[in-house]
Amino acid sequence: KAGVTQTPRYLIKTRGQQVTLSCSPISGHRSVSWYQQTPGQGLQFLFEYFSETQRNKGNFPGRFSGRQFSNSRSEMNVSTLELGDSALYLCASSKNQETQYFGPGTRLLVL
């Protein structure tokens, strides 16, 4: 069974731009969660989608948004990028409220 895939793997943007990251979950998994990883703040929960609905949201500004499609694929969008948004963005999928399996991440650099 294929694992969680994330595209793109690397991204360079400039301040003020927006970015969209994509995540394809493991087949049969309906929950997709997003996390931001930075050296200073560690791993922080962004949001979770289940059956196309946002089920949980972390403490991030409204510039961070996401959505989930009927095939469970998910995208997250960051608008008006700031230097501090440079991070590794990790997506995880799960079948139910249990084990989350992570993708390789998208490394975003904001210049």
Added chain:
Amino acid sequence: AQSVTQPDIHITVSEGASLELRCNYSYGATPYLFWYVQSPGQGLQLLLKYFSGDTLVQGIKGFEAEFKRSQSSFNLRKPSVHWSDAAEYFCAVVGLVGAGNKLTFGGGTRVLVKP
């Protein structure tokens, strides 16, 4: 609110020696507990998990962890470390009901393996 503490930021261990990584959690009820490992530039790989039952759980790559409710701990162990175990290790907790799938992570412990 749930929280996870990993007291050791770095640990250096010799190849072949034993390894123990500490994890303490704070949660009102019985949590679901996880250990993940991250190699440089990679995502997180699940090592093992505890939901209920036997408090000593076995994982992949020869790792095991013991859940101790009285100490709110979930320490990870490996009897003999290999050079390939050099990585960063994260302990995490997820609430049982109403919290969806929000994982709360500890700050991580970076393991260096000396030849």
